[in-house]
Amino acid sequence: MEESPLISVIVLCYNQENTIGRTLDSILNQKTKYSYEIIIGEDASPRDNTRAVCEDYAKKYPEVIHLLDKESNKGILKNYSDCILQSRGKYIATCAGDDWWSNEDKLELQVSFLESNDDYGIVYTDLSLINVDTGEFKIDFNRSNQKDMPSGYIYKELILENKISACTALFRKQLFLDNINLIEFKSLGFLMEDYPMWLELSQHTKFKYIPVSTSTYSIADGSLSNNNEFKKIEEFELNCNIIRTHYIKKYPLSDIDEAYLQRKLYKTLILRGVVRGDYKEARLYVKKIPTTSFKDLIFKIICSTPAVILFSKYLKHINCA
Template sequence: MSGAIVSIFMLTYNQEKCIKQTIESILMQQTNFPFQLVIGEDCSTDATREICEKYASDYGIKIKLLPSPEKNIGLIANYRRTIAACDGKYIAICDGDDYWIDKYKLQKQVDFLDKNPDFSIVYTAVKRLYEDGKIIDYTYKLNKKELDFDDLIFDNFIYSVTALFRNIQGRNKTLPSWIENFPFGDWQTYLWILKDGGKIHFMNDITAVYRMNIGVSSKYMKENSVFIGVLIGILSCIYKDENFSHKKEIVALSLLNKQKDLVTCYNREKMYVKGFQLFLDIFKKTKNKFEWIKFYFYSVYKSFV
């Protein structure tokens, strides 16, 4: 046990150009509690590992380095082993290409969760950093005072670099193995934490910078149909998972919404055969067949307009 109140969970691979900035942004945190940075370094082919090793050597137990011993194991395998090594009361995420800009980020978020035991996750606004150097403030907040599983199941509105959440791993509630089938794991992690209760709090501060259009999962987001297909796969696994059985109705509704989105994307991308095949699959199962027919043909029509 590290004795840390917060474990900061970081994945890194071939990020020598930005990893120093990322680590320094965590070490600058001013808190009245101990925290530990846990780095999952996945056999980088550049100087990333050497940089991480130097920081781990200089800062002792404040940094726990988990190097992949022989070969690159991939983002999600690295995700699961790194989060499993986080033993703090709370977990924060900061990937190796993002960074924090508020030195009181952890203190403010821990103070909130300590005072509000009915909340399990707190997140903030963020700055988006684009490849051309442009930085834009970004806030995504639903028009509700209280958010929970039933909101997050429809859309992951939490930027991982801003999140702090309760660590429930000590209760024999490790993440499900099916998470390894997908190119990212943060959304599934939040849903796992919230499935038995707990609310989400939005803190209206800008605490971090998120680099746009880089990283392993970014390639899945460039084509809407591919990205939505990944989300459908995740929702399908959640629907089948016995641990979410009490949430089946809301998961099924989200799954149907994403399938409708995928039909629309296929039609917009002129992949009409795929769109029609998905339409038929859902048509066989849906009770409201007339509404589904209307939706499909309107989607086809809009793809030509």
């Protein structure tokens, strides 16, 4: 009988013909004593040859790579769920088809930790960022931005901000099976799988942050080259708030309520708009913030007058938003 791999690596891809090969190579190049498989969920890419590239890799590495059957476009939640159902590993790692693992020791480092620490269920790491529009590359993003990355039971920290990039994470599959229902996520209107997963699992296990960069995450440039960019940012942040609001009702915190989250959402969208020069869009949210202090008043005046241009330059200088 064929022995099951210890790790299942899930690769979700859609219209990523030019990058999926790099992603798969970075996984195949892992230096680890632990066995692993790669489950590819190629979601019926309509505009390029992503599936053909995946088929070539599956033929070349049949013992390692399993490509899910082609179906009509399923969406990220159903696609991820199907990959989980096909996986055989004790541990699950993920990497999107436009990201890649830039550290050959990623799996070895993370699985070795979880194998020795039963009270932890998820381990994540630092990462690097590449801007696909400008080519700008930021190494060790968390460390270079002096981000305080939490370990342990981190529910409150996750409610305030999701600092975990999915491509850096590895978790115990049984935790997922016991606690996560992706179809329910879809019915709740969630547009992503990772953030609600972290919030739910933070109630059941400890998280471990390892300050080593293992992955490179691709981002796109701002609205200067894409007039619809703020709409995408707005959709993302609004959905994050739907997720946070759901969990703050399910698992309440004494010092964070829906009003706090709503105010936080507005400020986030204001800052994201200002730093990109989307002043008109930002001002729509400035009007929604109640003025409860002198600091609020000054903030609203700055964002509603020509002073916002200087504020935008300052935000870019400190790498905000």
